[in-house]
Amino acid sequence: MSLLKYESQIREPLIGGEKNYHQITEDIISPIEMKPSRLWYIGFFISLGLLLFGAYSVYREVTYGIGQWNLNKTIGWGWDITNFVWWVGIGHAGTLISAILLLFRQGWRTGVNRAAEAMTIFAVMCAGQFPIWHMGRVWMAFFVLPYPNSRGPLWVNFNSPLLWDVFAISTYFTVSLLFWYSGLIPDMATVRDRAKTKLRKLLYGVASFGWTGSTKHWQRHESLSLVLAGLSTPLVLSVHTIVSFDFATSVIPGWHTTIFPPYFVAGAVFSGFAMVQTLLIVVRKVMGLQDYITLGHIEAMNKIIVLTGSIVGCAYLTELFIAWYGQNPYEWYAFSQNRANLFSPYGWSYWLMMFCNVVSPQLFWSSKLRRNITVTFFMSIIVNIGMWYERFVIIVTSIYRDFLPSSWSTYYSPTIWEIGFYLGTFGLFFTCFFLFAKYFPVVAVAEVKSILKTTGENYKAKMTETDKMDAEKFYIEEVEHAH
Amino acid sequence: MAGGIKKFVVGSFDDEAVLFPAVKNVRKAGYKIHDVYTPFPIHGLDHAMGLRETSLHTAGFIFAATGTTTALSCISWIFTKDWPLNIGGKPNFALPAWIPITFELTVLFSAVGMVLTFCYLCQLSPFIKKHHFHARATDDLFVMAIECTDKTNDAELQSFLEKAGAKEVNVQVAETGWWIGRYDKEQKLYREEKGY
Numbered sequence: 001m002s003l004l005k006y007e008s009q010i011r012e013p014l015i016g017g018e019k020n021y022h023q024i025t026e027d028i029i030s031p032i033e034m035k036p037s038r039l040w041y042i043g044f045f046i047s048l049g050l051l052l053f054g055a056y057s058v059y060r061e062v063t064y065g066i067g068q069w070n071l072n073k074t075i076g077w078g079w080d081i082t083n084f085v086w087w088v089g090i091g092h093a094g095t096l097i098s099a100i101l102l103l104f105r106q107g108w109r110t111g112v113n114r115a116a117e118a119m120t121i122f123a124v125m126c127a128g129q130f131p132i133w134h135m136g137r138v139w140m141a142f143f144v145l146p147y148p149n150s151r152g153p154l155w156v157n158f159n160s161p162l163l164w165d166v167f168a169i170s171t172y173f174t175v176s177l178l179f180w181y182s183g184l185i186p187d188m189a190t191v192r193d194r195a196k197t198k199l200r201k202l203l204y205g206v207a208s209f210g211w212t213g214s215t216k217h218w219q220r221h222e223s224l225s226l227v228l229a230g231l232s233t234p235l236v237l238s239v240h241t242i243v244s245f246d247f248a249t250s251v252i253p254g255w256h257t258t259i260f261p262p263y264f265v266a267g268a269v270f271s272g273f274a275m276v277q278t279l280l281i282v283v284r285k286v287m288g289l290q291d292y293i294t295l296g297h298i299e300a301m302n303k304i305i306v307l308t309g310s311i312v313g314c315a316y317l318t319e320l321f322i323a324w325y326g327q328n329p330y331e332w333y334a335f336s337q338n339r340a341n342l343f344s345p346y347g348w349s350y351w352l353m354m355f356c357n358v359v360s361p362q363l364f365w366s367s368k369l370r371r372n373i374t375v376t377f378f379m380s381i382i383v384n385i386g387m388w389y390e391r392f393v394i395i396v397t398s399i400y401r402d403f404l405p406s407s408w409s410t411y412y413s414p415t416i417w418e419i420g421f422y423l424g425t426f427g428l429f430f431t432c433f434f435l436f437a438k439y440f441p442v443v444a445v446a447e448v449k450s451i452l453k454t455t456g457e458n459y460k461a462k463m464t465e466t467d468k469m470d471a472e473k474f475y476i477e478e479v480e481h482a483h
Numbered sequence: 484m485a486g487g488i489k490k491f492v493v494g495s496f497d498d499e500a501v502l503f504p505a506v507k508n509v510r511k512a513g514y515k516i517h518d519v520y521t522p523f524p525i526h527g528l529d530h531a532m533g534l535r536e537t538s539l540h541t542a543g544f545i546f547a548a549t550g551t552t553t554a555l556s557c558i559s560w561i562f563t564k565d566w567p568l569n570i571g572g573k574p575n576f577a578l579p580a581w582i583p584i585t586f587e588l589t590v591l592f593s594a595v596g597m598v599l600t601f602c603y604l605c606q607l608s609p610f611i612k613k614h615h616f617h618a619r620a621t622d623d624l625f626v627m628a629i630e631c632t633d634k635t636n637d638a639e640l641q642s643f644l645e646k647a648g649a650k651e652v653n654v655q656v657a658e659t660g661w662w663i664g665r666y667d668k669e670q671k672l673y674r675e676e677k678g679y
Contacts, residue, residue, distance in 0.1 A: 020623065021522060021622065021623035022622055022623040025522075025622045025623065146557070146561070152566065153565070153566065154566070155561045155562075155565070155566050155568075157568070157570070158558045158561070158562060158577075158580065158581055158584060159570060159573075159577050159580040159581075161583075163584070164583040164584055164587075167583070167584045167587040167588065168583065168587050170591075171587040171588070171590055171591040174591060174594070174595065175590060175591065175594040178594055178595065178598045179594070182598055182601070185607065186522075186523075186621065189621045190522070190621040190622060192621075193615070193618045193619070193620075193621045193622065194618075194622070205612075206609040206610060207609070209602065209607035209608055209609060209611065210606070210607055210608065210611035210612065210613045211607060211621070212518075212520055212613055212615060212620070213520040213521050213522060213620050213621050213626075214518045214519075214520055214605075215518060215519045215520075215521065215525075215528050215529055215532055215534065216518070216529070216534055216537075216605075217605045217607075218521065218523075218524040218525070218528075218529075219524075219529045219534065219536075219537050220537045220539050220601055220604060220605060221524065221601070221605075222524050223537045223539045223540055224539060224597060224598065224601045226540075227539070227540050227543045227593075227597060228594060228597070228598075231543075231547075231590050231593055231594055232590075234586070234590070235587075235590045238583065238586055238587065242583050245583075445523075446522060446523040446524070447523070449522060449523040450523040450524060450525075
């Protein structure tokens with residue numbers, strides 16, 4: 001192809017090693033053709049165990065009611081909604097990588113987008129569990145759907161943020177799934193065409209929808225991906241905005257702030273990237289994908305972590321300042337006493353959040369630490385803990401002391417069944433992720449191939465010769481090529 | 484589209500830099516390219532083959548507009564005509580509060596509609612069996628299939644493809660059906676293009 005397609009030498013290669021198209025197929029697809037390793041079985045069964053424990057916890061809750069979760073009149077939202085917001089937030093990184101970075105033409109997204117999008121889908125599945133089971137009488141869950149019914153018809157309240165959430169989360173899940181799967185079809189066809197056994201041929205044949213790789217199909221596929229990316233970009237921003245409206249449209253001190261939508265979105269991307277790091281650092285090691293998920297990819301994601309972490313930090317400080325500046329005694333009490341006072345019942349959680357989300361990511365200003373896998377792995381866990389505490393702080397510290405001091409709930413701690421439910425969603429998430437890593441191409445094969453000749457290490461090496469070529473000769477060759 | 488058995492001359496290339504001039508030469512020589520199968524999207528190949536632009540995004544827009552209208556008309560009918568609720572004395576026609584749901588339905592309709600249209604146009608669905616000209620077309624080969632007509636001399640065409648840089652050339656017979664896809668209506672002849 002045209003020599004001008006080569007990317008600048010200054011940029012780090014996105015695909016390491018000596019690669020050609022077939023080698024890429026081989027590297028990415030052969031791990032899913034082998035028998036699962038012992039490690040995979042161990043991980044899978046631990047996840048499955050957690051999932052079963054979660055299922056039992058949910059069974060307890062459905063049988064005996066929300067009281068199983070130590071919630072009371074004052075603290076009506078505890079771990080449950082904290083976990084909901086946390087999981088939804090984690091999903092956001094996948095869409096950011098697959099949609100927003102596609103629109104920005106960031107080549108590095110191709111190495112990580114497939115796994116990140118899968119993570120999004122599983123995280124949204126986990127998130128959805130919490131509001132559903134929190135309904136208590138879960139067999140009436142269909143009441144949230146607007147349809148002509150025999151109860152009046154009694155319609156849902158379209159003016160309520162909780163209903164907006166129903167639409168936002170279900171749309172987000174559907175669109176993410178479609179986006180992910182439409183990208184997966186060509187890669188499933190690659191797996192199908194390499195399949196040796198009859199069963200694999202059948203299953204991957206079904207999964208690949210009869211994809212042939214026709215030029216016309218690729219043209220439509222490109223158009224589809226671009227429009228879906230264009231739709232997902234405002235969608236992902238809207239989802240966490242609407243989640244933040246659950247709080248921001250209320251009159252609870254600490255919740256009714258206009259800063260919530262951008263602050264929640266930044267926090268979501270922040271925690272999502274941390275989860276992507278946690279998963280991919282393990283995946284690249286176990287599946288030997290270091291050439292595709294390079295240190296450069298990890299560094300790029302760490303840059304986003306330090307950026308969004310700082311935005312979140314800025315939001316915390318703004319919120320605190322406005323609470324004081326606004327001169328509303330209830331608002332200021334919520335911030336100065338319920339949160340910032342280290343010696344109040346939940347003060348420790350506020351400072352833990354501050355440390356994990358604002359202070360610790362600042363390490364990533366150093367490029368040496370950004371490129372250090374161990375540091376990145378630990379940091380990703382710290383950030384996820386911090387972001388969980390952010391939601392806990394927002395929810396619990398705002399409501400445990402309400403407007404009536406006689407009903408202040410001094411200390412709320414979860415029961416084993418509430419924790420079990422949370423662990424259960426981890427089980428669900430990792431069970432799905434283990435299955436995904438075993439049966440699906442974890443890196444987008446076709447997309448990586450399309451950037452090989454511009455960003456592959458061996459192709460970049462050839463570029464130096466081109467650089468040496470004098471300008472006139474270079475031009476003549478180009479013109480010759482064009483005609 | 485009439486079914487029937489058709490003959491194709493199939494040439495496989497291993498480099499897109501060779502494929503581009505080959506596509507051009509084949510079309511210049513007056514052969515009809517049935518399709519080119521590639522393992523990943525190659526930018527500009529659709530233009531080189533003379534395919535027209537897709538209008539899938541227009542379908543996306545129409546679905547999106549349907550979503551917006553559905554949401555707004557349903558909610559306003561429900562809240563102003565069918566069952567007006569008094570919520571703190573606020574107006575029944577509360578347009579700003581309906582924006583989130585309207586937006587979500589716009590996106591939902593557009594995405595679902597576009598994916599279904601895409602699958603319909605490309606005839607993609609589970610349990611569909613298509614003719615694959617080369618198993619490595621999804622791995623590392625760029626496979627050009629040229630339809631033979633009564634006048635085509637396939638021996639000549641095969642050597643033509645070999646000269647154009649094809650690594651592997653053969654003749655295949657495939658049953659054409661609605662699934663195989665034909666783009667002769669889409670393709671312009673080479674000499675109809677600008678700059679010829």
